[in-house]
Amino acid sequence: MKIINQHKTIRKYTSRPISEELLQSILYSGTRASTTGNMQVYSVIVTREDEMKEKLAPCHFNQPMVREASVVLTFCADFNRFNKWCLQRKAEPGYDNILSFITAAIDALLVAQNVCVAAENEGLGICYLGTTTYMAENIIDILNLPKGVVPVTTVTLGYPAEKPPLNDRLPLDAVVHQEQYKDYTEADIDRIYEEKENLDSSKQFIEENDLETLAQVFTDVRYKKADNVAFSQKLLEVLKRQGYMNQ
Amino acid sequence: MKIINQHKTIRKYTSRPISEELLQSILYSGTRASTTGNMQVYSVIVTREDEMKEKLAPCHFNQPMVREASVVLTFCADFNRFNKWCLQRKAEPGYDNILSFITAAIDALLVAQNVCVAAENEGLGICYLGTTTYMAENIIDILNLPKGVVPVTTVTLGYPAEKPPLNDRLPLDAVVHQEQYKDYTEADIDRIYEEKENLDSSKQFIEENDLETLAQVFTDVRYKKADNVAFSQKLLEVLKRQGYMNQ
Numbered sequence: 112m113k114i115i116n117q118h119k120t121i122r123k124y125t126s127r128p129i130s131e132e133l134l135q136s137i138l139y140s141g142t143r144a145s146t147t148g149n150m151q152v153y154s155v156i157v158t159r160e161d162e163m164k165e166k167l168a169p170c171h172f173n174q175p176m177v178r179e180a181s182v183v184l185t186f187c188a189d190f191n192r193f194n195k196w197c198l199q200r201k202a203e204p205g206y207d208n209i210l211s212f213i214t215a216a217i218d219a220l221l222v223a224q225n226v227c228v229a230a231e232n233e234g235l236g237i238c239y240l241g242t243t244t245y246m247a248e249n250i251i252d253i254l255n256l257p258k259g260v261v262p263v264t265t266v267t268l269g270y271p272a273e274k275p276p277l278n279d280r281l282p283l284d285a286v287v288h289q290e291q292y293k294d295y296t297e298a299d300i301d302r303i304y305e306e307k308e309n310l311d312s313s314k315q316f317i318e319e320n321d322l323e324t325l326a327q328v329f330t331d332v333r334y335k336k337a338d339n340v341a342f343s344q345k346l347l348e349v350l351k352r353q354g355y356m357n358q
Numbered sequence: 359m360k361i362i363n364q365h366k367t368i369r370k371y372t373s374r375p376i377s378e379e380l381l382q383s384i385l386y387s388g389t390r391a392s393t394t395g396n397m398q399v400y401s402v403i404v405t406r407e408d409e410m411k412e413k414l415a416p417c418h419f420n421q422p423m424v425r426e427a428s429v430v431l432t433f434c435a436d437f438n439r440f441n442k443w444c445l446q447r448k449a450e451p452g453y454d455n456i457l458s459f460i461t462a463a464i465d466a467l468l469v470a471q472n473v474c475v476a477a478e479n480e481g482l483g484i485c486y487l488g489t490t491t492y493m494a495e496n497i498i499d500i501l502n503l504p505k506g507v508v509p510v511t512t513v514t515l516g517y518p519a520e521k522p523p524l525n526d527r528l529p530l531d532a533v534v535h536q537e538q539y540k541d542y543t544e545a546d547i548d549r550i551y552e553e554k555e556n557l558d559s560s561k562q563f564i565e566e567n568d569l570e571t572l573a574q575v576f577t578d579v580r581y582k583k584a585d586n587v588a589f590s591q592k593l594l595e596v597l598k599r600q601g602y603m604n605q
Contacts, residue, residue, distance in 0.1 A: 209594060213463070228362065281389075290403070
């Protein structure tokens, strides 16, 4: 599958806007994804206005894609609509728990990936923003998300203004297990990460940050324990506030 | 995008096996999905052996697809491999929290959807099994998943032996919001769910279960509060056991 196999994250976009017709068609492809029990317990928030991009940008650590992309899409787990339907139809919803949040998050993420594949098929470039779950509380306020709605990922969309090379991946057999999980030996780990560790970009990361290993770039710079713990506590608070922790 | 727009869940398969070459190519397409920081914190467990399908089937409420599909794929959030790498490289991983679990689950789900699109592009049929998160504990034991590894979804794969019609979806504007979330009025809910409620299949569900509304089929039969609460408690235990609740 050429579109999927040639996927590259695009962080630089031209100023060409995405037409409403194209966006609708891409979003429609999103909604064709499988969802649990066909409940469609997700929502997508479209951001086109500069004012809203300006508000969202700090939630994504001011990564320039948010301000520069033609469209920003926030994909949300959403039982609010379904719960309202239940209550209007003499049915008592029981979806205020962590299982239901995960169910809704799965729905939202399969839609997101369909949207990305459909967008790339139309010549657009996409970038996922992992910051969404870190800053969910702020995004909820900015996008006016009611109880039952939690943002799980964000995608920026635009016409590409860069042509990056294909990114490295671990060998396929490093992430695929036959019949049962075979845990990794020290030698396995050395083999699996060898190519990644030998990339020029990896060596540059280590040097720039004055570190000893590439793994330290992740643990000491990019995804630090203290940050993860703080954002985890915030995320649990968000799940409580949005009504998903009543098991 | 024809492949995506024509997606139908396939639950009946012919006995034709999926070749190893084809499976590898589909899984490769999976790994081209974006992942957070290109950490690839997921694993895929391939089930082909009848004995393993037999063990997994009860975890998926004995839905016949598990035994009948040529291949069953269990997609897992997996920080185990990454953590091992960190520890071998003088780096202290801080990924034993709920944020990291969600990060890894996102990785796994984007891979899963890529795999499904690639599979359908090759003429295969797919079915997602939402039971994975309900029965995660049992799946962990059967697939021998170590600490740091949690199954988040399962996909059955095979050559289609049925041609179901395209499934209904809510109107596009029901799941897409412009700039901010516009909460639903009673009239909105009536409009959004009208088509779904008027399907013959919906009327049949209501009659078969001797209920008054379609929403009650979800709340009283398919996804009951008592089940959700019980599975939520189990899932939280699993997250603790697998080392993701140390924030």
